[in-house]
Amino acid sequence: MPNIDLLAMHKLFLQNHIKPGGTVADFTMGNGHDTAWLADAVGEGGHVYAFDIQTQALEHTRARLTEAGLIDRCTLICDSHANAANYIKEPICAGVFNLGYLPGGDRTKTTLCASTKIAVETAISLCAKDGIILIAVYPGHEEGTREGEMLDSMLAALDHRSFSVSRLRIINSPTSPFFFAVERHDVERHDVERH
Numbered sequence: 001m002p003n004i005d006l007l008a009m010h011k012l013f014l015q016n017h018i019k020p021g022g023t024v025a026d027f028t029m030g031n032g033h034d035t036a037w038l039a040d041a042v043g044e045g046g047h048v049y050a051f052d053i054q055t056q057a058l059e060h061t062r063a064r065l066t067e068a069g070l071i072d073r074c075t076l077i078c079d080s081h082a083n084a085a086n087y088i089k090e091p092i093c094a095g096v097f098n099l100g101y102l103p104g105g106d107r108t109k110t111t112l113c114a115s116t117k118i119a120v121e122t123a124i125s126l127c128a129k130d131g132i133i134l135i136a137v138y139p140g141h142e143e144g145t146r147e148g149e150m151l152d153s154m155l156a157a158l159d160h161r162s163f164s165v166s167r168l169r170i171i172n173s174p175t176s177p178f179f180f181a182v183e184r185h186d187v188e189r190h191d192v193e194r195h
């Protein structure tokens, strides 16, 4: 088993960008673990938009957030993340994708390459200066492998003067989950001549 705790690494990245009072998005709500974490991180004045295509996900997440006293700062949306631009009209300081299907849930309700591409493009276009988009990929199944390859080429083409894109991957365990962190610079960088 690999030693890297993906979730702990996620949070390290996110913590550097989330501002109290900020707006963030959970693009794959599931059972709401990330939604709740994000809602706590933005504090009372912040807001979380969360998306899922399964009503069951909204029910579980609503219960979790209500129990934790966080529901008032969240908008739960039963729609594809590919339609996020219809709902979010302000810059986000963080956006989280946890691709794939719910562990123990319906495997046919997995994220799909085509809609993931649109959703990640939308998330990047909504990303505030100094914001972050974090995408966890699960290459242990076919669609996850395709999503990883698609994101690899799409994100490698992002303008380096505006974004830094990192990929954290265990290279000797190819089916282990990995993630991309897309960090937007607070000021656009200019090319420097290298000698």
Ligand SMILES: C[S@@+](CC[C@H](N)C(=O)[O-])C[C@H]1O[C@@H](n2cnc3c(N)ncnc32)[C@H](O)[C@@H]1O
Pocket: 027, 028, 029, 030, 031, 032, 033, 034, 035, 051, 052, 053, 054, 057, 079, 080, 081, 082, 098, 099, 100, 101, 102, 103, 109, 110, 111, 112, 115
């Ligand atoms: C790996 S789970 C997310 C787990 C979640 N982060 C949690 O804390 O429980 C992936 C979720 O993405 C959802 N999903 C699949 N396609 C989607 C789409 N087009 N838009 C939004 N959510 C989608 C699935 O229904 C599933 O709940």
